[in-house]
Amino acid sequence: MNSPWLSLSQRVALYKTEAEMDLKTLWRTPGFILPCLAFPVLFYLLFGVVLSKGQHAEYLLVSYAAFGVMGPALFNFGANVATERAQGWLTLKQISPAPIGSWLFGKTLSCLLLALLIILLLFVCAGAIAGVRLYTSQWLSLALVLLLGTIPFCLLGLTLGLTLSAKSAPATINLIYLPLAFLGGLWLPLQLLPTALQQLALVLPSYHLGQLGYAVIGKDRGEPWWVNVAVLALYSLVLLWLAARRFQAQSHERR
Amino acid sequence: MKLSKNSWLGLAGIAILSTFFLLLPEPQPVQNSFVLGPVRVFDGKQQLPEPQYIEVRHGLIHSISAQRPDPDAVVIDSRNPDGSPQWLMPGLIDAHVHSWGNAQQQQLSFGVTSAIDLFSAAAQLPQLKSSRDNIHQAQQSDLWSAGTLVTAPKGHGTEYGMQIPVLHSPEEAEAFVAARKAEGSDVIKIVYQSERAIYKSMPSISRESLQAVISAAHRQQLKAVVHIAEQASALDAVEAGADGLVHSFFDSRISDALLQALKSRDVFVIPTMTVYEAAVRGMTARQVLLDNTALDLPMAARAALGTSRNPRIPAALYQNLIENTRAMHQAGVRLLAGTDAPNAGTYHGLSMLLELTLLQEAGLSFFEALSCATAIPAQAFALPQRGQIAVGYRADFLLLPALNQPADLLSARIYKNGQLVTLSRNPPQRPAVKAGALADFSRSDKPLQGAAFAASSDQMMQGKSSASLTLQPQQSPASLRVDGKLVPGLAYPWAGVAWSAAADYQQGLDFSAISTLQFQVRGSIGTYRLLAFSEGNQRPAELTFDVTADWRAVQIPLSQLTGIDASRLSMLVWSASPTPQAQDFVLELAEVSLLSNSEQ
Numbered sequence: 001m002n003s004p005w006l007s008l009s010q011r012v013a014l015y016k017t018e019a020e021m022d023l024k025t026l027w028r029t030p031g032f033i034l035p036c037l038a039f040p041v042l043f044y045l046l047f048g049v050v051l052s053k054g055q056h057a058e059y060l061l062v063s064y065a066a067f068g069v070m071g072p073a074l075f076n077f078g079a080n081v082a083t084e085r086a087q088g089w090l091t092l093k094q095i096s097p098a099p100i101g102s103w104l105f106g107k108t109l110s111c112l113l114l115a116l117l118i119i120l121l122l123f124v125c126a127g128a129i130a131g132v133r134l135y136t137s138q139w140l141s142l143a144l145v146l147l148l149g150t151i152p153f154c155l156l157g158l159t160l161g162l163t164l165s166a167k168s169a170p171a172t173i174n175l176i177y178l179p180l181a182f183l184g185g186l187w188l189p190l191q192l193l194p195t196a197l198q199q200l201a202l203v204l205p206s207y208h209l210g211q212l213g214y215a216v217i218g219k220d221r222g223e224p225w226w227v228n229v230a231v232l233a234l235y236s237l238v239l240l241w242l243a244a245r246r247f248q249a250q251s252h253e254r255r
Numbered sequence: 256m257k258l259s260k261n262s263w264l265g266l267a268g269i270a271i272l273s274t275f276f277l278l279l280p281e282p283q284p285v286q287n288s289f290v291l292g293p294v295r296v297f298d299g300k301q302q303l304p305e306p307q308y309i310e311v312r313h314g315l316i317h318s319i320s321a322q323r324p325d326p327d328a329v330v331i332d333s334r335n336p337d338g339s340p341q342w343l344m345p346g347l348i349d350a351h352v353h354s355w356g357n358a359q360q361q362q363l364s365f366g367v368t369s370a371i372d373l374f375s376a377a378a379q380l381p382q383l384k385s386s387r388d389n390i391h392q393a394q395q396s397d398l399w400s401a402g403t404l405v406t407a408p409k410g411h412g413t414e415y416g417m418q419i420p421v422l423h424s425p426e427e428a429e430a431f432v433a434a435r436k437a438e439g440s441d442v443i444k445i446v447y448q449s450e451r452a453i454y455k456s457m458p459s460i461s462r463e464s465l466q467a468v469i470s471a472a473h474r475q476q477l478k479a480v481v482h483i484a485e486q487a488s489a490l491d492a493v494e495a496g497a498d499g500l501v502h503s504f505f506d507s508r509i510s511d512a513l514l515q516a517l518k519s520r521d522v523f524v525i526p527t528m529t530v531y532e533a534a535v536r537g538m539t540a541r542q543v544l545l546d547n548t549a550l551d552l553p554m555a556a557r558a559a560l561g562t563s564r565n566p567r568i569p570a571a572l573y574q575n576l577i578e579n580t581r582a583m584h585q586a587g588v589r590l591l592a593g594t595d596a597p598n599a600g601t602y603h604g605l606s607m608l609l610e611l612t613l614l615q616e617a618g619l620s621f622f623e624a625l626s627c628a629t630a631i632p633a634q635a636f637a638l639p640q641r642g643q644i645a646v647g648y649r650a651d652f653l654l655l656p657a658l659n660q661p662a663d664l665l666s667a668r669i670y671k672n673g674q675l676v677t678l679s680r681n682p683p684q685r686p687a688v689k690a691g692a693l694a695d696f697s698r699s700d701k702p703l704q705g706a707a708f709a710a711s712s713d714q715m716m717q718g719k720s721s722a723s724l725t726l727q728p729q730q731s732p733a734s735l736r737v738d739g740k741l742v743p744g745l746a747y748p749w750a751g752v753a754w755s756a757a758a759d760y761q762q763g764l765d766f767s768a769i770s771t772l773q774f775q776v777r778g779s780i781g782t783y784r785l786l787a788f789s790e791g792n793q794r795p796a797e798l799t800f801d802v803t804a805d806w807r808a809v810q811i812p813l814s815q816l817t818g819i820d821a822s823r824l825s826m827l828v829w830s831a832s833p834t835p836q837a838q839d840f841v842l843e844l845a846e847v848s849l850l851s852n853s854e855q
Contacts, residue, residue, distance in 0.1 A: 123275075123279055127279045133283075135282065136279065139276055140276055191379070
């Protein structure tokens with residue numbers, strides 16, 4: 001797995017190839033991309049623009065953007081990894097001399113690209129239709145926060161993909177994705193939920209991603225930003241460790 | 256150097272992305288950097304000796320100097336037509352409000368740039384902090400809040416139909432305060448009435464609990480302020496270590512012992528004379544605002560400030576209130592201007608002018624009274640960068656042609672975070688109701704206009720009355736039947752049927768074009784009341800009508816509903832009238848309709 005015999009340029013080439021391949025796979029499955037893009041955009045247009053008459057367009061932009069970027073992270077990693085595992089593709093990757101990092105790199109890149117597309121689409125809707133006005137620095141920081149914020153969800157997706165069977169993965173991930181968004185305060189403002197659920201939100205990564213986003217527009221709940229970052233980082237570390245364990249277990253199972 | 260195809264693609268991507276972000280719409284640039292001058296300055300504590308130039312940068316006061324700081328800077332000329340410099344003073348701070356709905360907009364529109372909320376829903380707390388940190392806004396006042404207050408089971412604060420946690424024993428104090436702190440309370444407000452109080456209104460926490468809560472608050476680095484209504488309770492609160500009293504009292508003249516204690520422990524007092532005066536004497540609002548025909552006041556303000564005199568309180572007690580404030584001022588006790596808006600007889604923002612007038616009546620000079628509404632509350636509640644014209648402070652200030660009396664504040668140009676405030680003092684217009692039927696009970700009890708008909712009784716205020724509704728669509732005329740029981744006990748008992756304009760009771764409908772409310776009634780024989788509420792006004796207009804066993808038509812001219820704002824009517828209640836004994840009744844209501852002016 002360490003592939004010490006590869007030169008740097010060979011490595012770069014491998015990373016590039018993996019990225020290209022994963023993007024191609026993505027491109028060839030519009031059935032996955034289109035809902036990923038359409039869901040947050042339609043939700044935003046419906047709830048943020050039509051139903052609320054644009055009153056909370058700014059707040060809901062952050063909500064649905066955070067909700068949106070979690071989608072590809074969970075599904076592109078979760079469901080796809082589970083499928084590739086079932087097809088034996090992961091086994092092939094594990095025994096092939098190519099560094100496994102390149103495979104992860106390809107997946108992460110396509111996730112980020114999808115997330116970026118969602119963010120850009122939502123920004124266009126917000127700026128052109130919903131009348132949201134933010135400083136360029138705010139638009140940029142919001143995009144950056146959301147992109148970086150996908151990392152713990154990528155790792156959550158990876159852990160799930162390495163755990164679940166190909167058949168159960170999509171349904172299970174939905175069962176995690178939707179409640180995570182709802183309980184994290186991304187569909188309804190948290191203060192509208194019962195107190196017990198508000199307390200629960202504090203331990204969910206979706207809540208902390210949302211808060212970092214709301215902080216950009218000055219509508220967060222007032223925790224210091226580093227608390228949100230620390231929780232997301234902690235989630236990332238724990239999930240990375242879990243994913244690594246699952247990954248090791250995969251190789252052992254085959255022996 | 257030759258670039259590969261991929262590098263070109265990458266560069267193109269970066270270029271497109273950069274263009275995209277640059278094209279995204281930005282807010283209108285805010286004008287929050289400028290120089291203002293020359294102005295005469297009252298800085299919150301004193302009058303500065305000579306006219307000054309105030310330089311504002313990005314919403315903060317950057318420098319104050321007698322010389323014009325930068326010859327190239329945009330200088331906003333601040334001279335009166337006769338060439339004399341205008342006045343500049345810090346934005347007002349109302350030290351006692353209850354804020355919800357559009358209260359913060361209303362406050363700012365009258366020059367209150369910061370306020371202390373002493374009990375409202377805890378859910379809004381997290382939002383308050385981030386919005387007062389926002390230095391780009393000029394849409395609302397900055398609010399610090401106590402959130403949920405500390406009170407006994409069934410104590411004051413529990414009667415508003417809002418479920419709140421209550422304190423049962425001193426042992427719970429530490430955790431109770433910690434819970435408030437976690438919710439985001441900026442200060443702890445305690446409701447307390449002494450065992451020695453003669454007129455006991457509602458259950459109170461014990462003196463031990465009071466002591467425990469104050470100590471817990473101090474251990475957790477929060478200030479503790481106490482709601483009291485009489486001298487005995489005030490003394491207990493001060494001895495228990497309270498940082499401030501959020502009301503004064505008028506049951507008796509203040510004793511030397513209490514004065515000494517207030518002074519030696521440096522306890523501040525928010526006398527809230529406005530809300531007391533409105534109930535006890537009811538003259539100041541008329542003298543300062545309502546009778547001054549030159550003032551353009553919102554209808555809602557006239558309605559709110561107009562009526563609230565409570566005839567059961569002897570007017571002579573008013574003198575105690577003024578004399579107690581005078582004594583505290585003379586003894587050097589810190590006084591803070593607070594209004595207790597939006598309680599009966601008050602209006603956010605405008606009531607501050609009345610409080611200033613009353614402080615003057617108690618012997619303070621006008622500028623001393625202004626200190627009580629600016630620098631002193633900011634210091635007492637440790638509000639950062641607020642309440643003074645000083646370098647590094649928020650550019651929250653009022654620019655005035657003259658500064659001699661409270662009514663002058665109405666002609667201020669108001670600046671919030673260095674931006675000129677352009678809010679309308681008139682609250683947003685409500686949709687108008689149309690003349691014609693209000694309901695069709697042959698089809699449904701859902702009204703044709705407005706939100707709902709519902710049974711309503713004083714149970715929501717912990718009273719014992721009750722009511723239930725039955726729709727009778729088959730009868731002629733189709734009607735809504737109330738089976739109710741009116742039980743005396745509360746100050747204002749009621750039971751009957753209520754029509755509400757909107758689901759949240761906070762938004763009304765405009766009835767200005769309607770002259771008459773007409774309906775058919777029959778039921779248990781007696782005199783009944785129609786109560787009409789307008790937005791933000793807790794005291795309804797009240798009219799009576801007679802009910803017999805046979806159907807009869809009742810016409811109520813809306814011109815008789817005095818003291819409320821008909822352009823934002825939020826609720827109508829048909830209720831039984833209080834009798835000495837509890838009484839069951841049946842009331843049937845039919846053919847409720849509105850007649851317009853032209854139909855008369």
